[in-house]
Amino acid sequence: QVQLQESGPGLVRPSETLSLNCTVSGYSITSGFYWGWIRQSPAKGLEWIASIALNGNSLYNPSLKNRVTLSEDTSKNQFSLTLRSATAADTAVYYCVRQVPGTLNFDPWGHGMLVTVSS
Amino acid sequence: EIVMTQSPGTLSVSPGERATLSCRASQSVNSNLAWYQHKSGHAPRLLIYGSSIRAAGIPRRFSGSGSGTEFTLTISSLQSEDFAVYYCQQYEDRLPFTFGGGTKVEIK
Secondary structure, eight states: OOOOEEEEOOOOOSSSSSOOOOOOOESGGHHHHHHHEEEEEETTEEEEEEEEEEEEEEEOOOOTGGGEEEEEEEEETTEEEEEEEGGGGOEEEEEEEEEEETTTOOOEEOOOEEEOOOO | OEEEEOSSSEEEEOOTSSOOOOESSOOTTTOOOEEEEEEEOOEEEEETTTTTOOOOOTTTTEEEEEETTEEEESSSOOOGGGGGGGEEOOOOOSOEEEEOOOEEEEEE
């Protein structure tokens, strides 16, 4: 059974960088699929951020593309999100997800992690 | 950006009754529509993709229909474990992938 688990700081200062990791168990991230991030806030609801495939193909939400970097660490079976110049508007629950290449839906999801941007 | 609108915002249903949830897209997404269930304290779960295809392990009481801009998720006989928030999501071939605002199904 594939499981995803988010980790990282729960508090980020404004203007700093938000960094999260997602550890995948039960499936190798090198075996295909996209691996991505979605966030949820009261103001914007569910918002897809970006997805990465290990063949080098990446998909980004145009509204966040300039601030987002995705990367992977195959030795740890992890992938990561970096969001630069964080503001209070980036406060949200962040989910890591597996995205199916053909149908592009998200399955499964991690449980989510609250990240607060505040001084 | 394709805007997804769900209705109603909250649906009050008695156990055993049918629930019908709607999702509308601001432009055609063909059949590139998924539904997710989210229970508090749990990870969201994929229910339906391709508008009408149940994901693995999803009970038959969940069914999806529609194409283009109008979609429906039907839960034929609500069980206690079905009370949750449901989201639709489009994945038509243009970015970004977008979600509806959700429908909360609560016990009447």
